[in-house]
Amino acid sequence: LYILLLSVIPAWxxxxxxxxxxxxxxxxxxxxxxCYMMYREGKIGYLYAAGALGALTFYSYSPAQMVxxxxxxxxxxxxxxxxxxHRKSVLIMLGTCAVMALPYVRYLVxxxxxxxxxxxxxxxxLIKSTPIWEKIGTYFKLYWLNLNPSYWFFPNDVDLIRxxxxxxxxxxxxxxxxVVLGLINLISHIKESPYRVVLIALLAAPTGAALTGxxxxxxxxxxxxxxxxxxxxxDMAVHWLAKLRVDRRVSAGVCLA
Numbered sequence: 001l002y003i004l005l006l007s008v009i010p011a012w013x014x015x016x017x018x019x020x021x022x023x024x025x026x027x028x029x030x031x032x033x034x035c036y037m038m039y040r041e042g043k044i045g046y047l048y049a050a051g052a053l054g055a056l057t058f059y060s061y062s063p064a065q066m067v068x069x070x071x072x073x074x075x076x077x078x079x080x081x082x083x084x085x086h087r088k089s090v091l092i093m094l095g096t097c098a099v100m101a102l103p104y105v106r107y108l109v110x111x112x113x114x115x116x117x118x119x120x121x122x123x124x125x126l127i128k129s130t131p132i133w134e135k136i137g138t139y140f141k142l143y144w145l146n147l148n149p150s151y152w153f154f155p156n157d158v159d160l161i162r163x164x165x166x167x168x169x170x171x172x173x174x175x176x177x178x179v180v181l182g183l184i185n186l187i188s189h190i191k192e193s194p195y196r197v198v199l200i201a202l203l204a205a206p207t208g209a210a211l212t213g214x215x216x217x218x219x220x221x222x223x224x225x226x227x228x229x230x231x232x233x234x235d236m237a238v239h240w241l242a243k244l245r246v247d248r249r250v251s252a253g254v255c256l257a
Contacts, residue, residue, distance in 0.1 A: 001234065005178075006030075006227040011170040011216050014163065022217045025061035028053050029068075030224045033201055040079060040193045044089050051093040055100040062118065063208025063218050070204040078196050122212045139210050146206035146219045149176075152226070159216045170216050171223065175230050178237075182229030185236045198232075201225045 006012055015023045035050035058068045076083065083090045107114070119127045125138045145151065151158065153169045153176045164170065171179075189195040202225035209218035 002227055002231040005175075005230045005234075006223065008172070009170075009175065009223050009227060010165040010168040010172050011163075011220065012223045012227075014165060015217070015220055020217060021061045022063075022220045025057055025064040026220045026224065028057040028060055029064065029201075029221050032057055032068075032071075033197060033224065036075060037194050037197055040082065040197070044086055047086075047089055047093050048096065051097050052100070055097060059104070063211070064221070066208035066211060067204050067221055070207045071200060074200040074204065075197065078200060079193055082193070119212070124212045126211060142212075142214060143206050143210040145214045146209045146222070147203075151214070152222065158214055163216050171226050175226060178230035178233035179226050181233030181236050182226075182231065185232040186229065198225055198228045202229075 007016075012023075012026075015026075032050055032053035035046040035053055038046035039050055054068055054072060057064050116127060125135055128135075150156075151169075152171045153173050155164070155167060155169055159170070186195045186198060190199070201221070205221040205225060206219050208221075209215065212218065
């Protein structure tokens with residue numbers, strides 16, 4: 001269900017057919033989230049796969065570095081008690097991640113000014129001589145623009161024409177009621193880890209793009225949480241219809257149609 005929903009989201013429909021590194025990063029990120037959820041369901045071995053996929057996400061696209069850092073920190077805090085129960089496995093995973101981080105550390109040592117040069121190429125506000133409080137304000141402004149529902153569900157004139165489907169929002173307006181239902185479902189189960197993972201992914205997705213500007217390629221990670229929320233919305237609708245004694249197969253088919 002969730003894969004079907006993702007496949008028809010306009011932004012993913014276009015970019016998954018390209019060789020852009022943003023699609024590769026979003027794919028690794030979705031696999032990371034899946035493995036982490038499996039780890040939280042008691043399948044501890046998936047934790048190591050999650051660590052490897054997190055590293056692949058980090059290395060595949062520059063905005064993904066911020067997204068992965070925020071996601072990892074939030075997941076660590078969110079499920080700290082569970083991590084502590086499996087601290088031996090967590091320490092092994094962290095050690096493995098430290099080894100995988102060595103190429104990046106070596107790169108920074110050998111090219112100390114490369115990150116700043118990259119921000120200069122992108123004309124980021126971070127390298128401009130403006131007060132720190134102004135930069136913080138700009139960051140949160142861009143964060144909101146990249147999270148703004150109107151940007152995602154309705155057609156916009158922000159993205160280049162080659163990055164959008166004409167007449168469609170990046171997520172497609174048809175997903176809006178399902179995502180709203182999914183958010184209601186999520187909030188009602190917020191004490192359960194898988195639901196918190198979806199919320200964390202949703203809030204973390206724009207963090208990398210907010211360092212430079214607004215654009216669907218920079219924040220393509222955002223297609224993953226709404227696809228999950230839409231699935232939760234369908235599940236909620238099917239559950240409600242079942243209470244009305246509507247056959248689940250009929251209601252599910254109507255929702256997918």
